Amino acid sequence: MLDDFVMRAALAGIGVALAAAPLGCFVVWRRMAYFGDATSHAALLGVALALSLDLPVFAGVLVVAMAMALIVSGLSGRTVSTDALLGVMAHGALAIGLVAVSLLPNQRVDLSAYLFGEILAVTKGDLVIIWGGAAVSIALLVWRWQALLSATLNPDLATASGVNPHREQLILTVALALTVAVALKVVGALLIAALLIIPAAAARPFSRTPETMAMMAAGIGMVSTLGGLAASFAFDTPTGPSIVTVAAVIFAVSTGLAPALRR
Amino acid sequence: MSLIATHDLRLVLGGQTVLHGVNIAIDKGEIVTIVGPNGSGKSSLLRALIGALKPAGGTITRSPGLRIGYVPQKLQIDPSLPLTVEGFLNLPRRQNRAVVETALHKAGVPDLAKQQMSSLSGGQFQRVLLARALLNMPDILILDEATQGLDQPGAAAFYRQIEDVRREMGCAVLMVSHDLHVVMAASDRVLCLNGHVCCEGTPEIVADAPEYRALFGTGTQGALALYRHEHTHSHDHDHHPGDH
Numbered sequence: 001m002l003d004d005f006v007m008r009a010a011l012a013g014i015g016v017a018l019a020a021a022p023l024g025c026f027v028v029w030r031r032m033a034y035f036g037d038a039t040s041h042a043a044l045l046g047v048a049l050a051l052s053l054d055l056p057v058f059a060g061v062l063v064v065a066m067a068m069a070l071i072v073s074g075l076s077g078r079t080v081s082t083d084a085l086l087g088v089m090a091h092g093a094l095a096i097g098l099v100a101v102s103l104l105p106n107q108r109v110d111l112s113a114y115l116f117g118e119i120l121a122v123t124k125g126d127l128v129i130i131w132g133g134a135a136v137s138i139a140l141l142v143w144r145w146q147a148l149l150s151a152t153l154n155p156d157l158a159t160a161s162g163v164n165p166h167r168e169q170l171i172l173t174v175a176l177a178l179t180v181a182v183a184l185k186v187v188g189a190l191l192i193a194a195l196l197i198i199p200a201a202a203a204r205p206f207s208r209t210p211e212t213m214a215m216m217a218a219g220i221g222m223v224s225t226l227g228g229l230a231a232s233f234a235f236d237t238p239t240g241p242s243i244v245t246v247a248a249v250i251f252a253v254s255t256g257l258a259p260a261l262r263r
Numbered sequence: 264m265s266l267i268a269t270h271d272l273r274l275v276l277g278g279q280t281v282l283h284g285v286n287i288a289i290d291k292g293e294i295v296t297i298v299g300p301n302g303s304g305k306s307s308l309l310r311a312l313i314g315a316l317k318p319a320g321g322t323i324t325r326s327p328g329l330r331i332g333y334v335p336q337k338l339q340i341d342p343s344l345p346l347t348v349e350g351f352l353n354l355p356r357r358q359n360r361a362v363v364e365t366a367l368h369k370a371g372v373p374d375l376a377k378q379q380m381s382s383l384s385g386g387q388f389q390r391v392l393l394a395r396a397l398l399n400m401p402d403i404l405i406l407d408e409a410t411q412g413l414d415q416p417g418a419a420a421f422y423r424q425i426e427d428v429r430r431e432m433g434c435a436v437l438m439v440s441h442d443l444h445v446v447m448a449a450s451d452r453v454l455c456l457n458g459h460v461c462c463e464g465t466p467e468i469v470a471d472a473p474e475y476r477a478l479f480g481t482g483t484q485g486a487l488a489l490y491r492h493e494h495t496h497s498h499d500h501d502h503h504p505g506d507h
Contacts, residue, residue, distance in 0.1 A: 029341050
């Protein structure tokens with residue numbers, strides 16, 4: 001079954017969608033969209049680092065994404081205008097990553113593979129990494145779910161009930177870096193943040209609790225993955241962008257339905 | 264022994280000393296109100312008491328096993344986060360259903376458990392926050408401008424609720440407020456804060472203190488005078504004769 005590249009692609013996409021869903025909810029609830037951008041754009045720098053040091057790409061991306069996420073989460077705690085700062089970090093990371101990749105000596109790097117993903121080239125080894133990383137990220141979020149929600153609502157309230165908001169932020173940071181690292185192959189650095197945010201936002205109108213929102217987001221993410229794969233075959237379009245397009249269409253429909261769903 | 268006490272407390276926020284030399288002690292069952300102008304360090308003091316802000320100097324002593332119920336100044340729930348009242352009360356620890364119902368009942372909103380947080384009115388929202396603070400049977404309730412955004416009758420009703428809770432549970436109450444005339448009448452003790460404790464005592468003593476007048480008094484009117492005036496000036500609230 002895993003010898004079929006379409007099957008591997010579908011499994012890879014589903015793994016990433018499952019990991020991205022609950023994390024994406026937190027990104028939306030905490031208004032961390034730029035945070036997701038900065039971290040996923042930094043993945044490109046990780047690719048350059050890995051290739052120049054002859055390391056596995058996954059390891060390079062994980063390390064750089066983690067470093068970026070830590071820097072950004074450290075900076076966002078300050079009083080500086082975080083919106084502009086995060087914007088600078090997000091786009092700066094992308095630009096520096098592009099420059100770094102172009103500077104690699106004697107490397108023929110297929111840049112578009114890292115920018116937009118190459119889900120159809122997923123190997124069995126990739127599948128192990130994707131599902132392993134996704135499982136760790138999901139386990140982290142499930143384990144800390146209640147505490148993470150408390151810290152998201154109000155840091156002081158969380159502190160008063162014995163939850164350390166800084167530690168919870170760190171957990172999210174780790175989960176984000178892991179998810180970015182496993183999603184790179186599937187949708188590419190440019191569209192990872194889309195996969196985080198769009199399914200979560202599309203799930204919002206149908207949800208009355210945080211848990212249902214995360215599960216709906218996972219469902220929407222999986223439908224988008226499979227729909228995007230199918231569309232990419234039918235219309236001969238790039239797969240990563242096709243997946244995100246399907247998700248965006250689902251979001252548009254769900255947002256259009258939202259007023260009817262409100263009591 | 265006091266429930267919670269500070270000794271020569273100093274708090275620094277963003278490199279600036281916001282409070283210094285603060286010695287306060289809250290005893291069992293008393294209602295203490297902190298008043299002070301904006302930026303006087305009121306909220307910082309409360310945040311230090313609940314452990315969210317580390318003292319830059321001095322000490323905070325809590326009686327062993329002290330249970331604190333905290334009602335924050337404001338709680339903005341992002342509209343993207345769906346959350347029922349019940350779900351909110353189960354954060355961060357899942358609670359027994361009966362405990363949740365009791366807390367909602369004590370806070371005066373027994374029927375809201377299934378409602379979305381986003382659908383609550385201002386007064387209901389504050390009562391749900393109060394219910395949350397009551398979950399662990401606190402020894403002391405700490406409220407930070409809990410009536411911000413409520414109209415005057417709403418604020419008065421909320422304070423009556425607090426008094427009921429105190430009577431029923433015997434917990435101490437420490438609160439920060441702008442509603443001087445409402446709050447001070449209900450307090451055992453008032454602390455006037457402006458970078459340090461500039462005066463303290465019963466509401467009458469504080470209202471007459473020159474330090475307090477310097478901060479709040481407009482001409483000859485202190486807060487209590489304002490309070491007494493309410494009956495003659497509140498033509499719009501004639502249908503709320505019990506608001507005090």
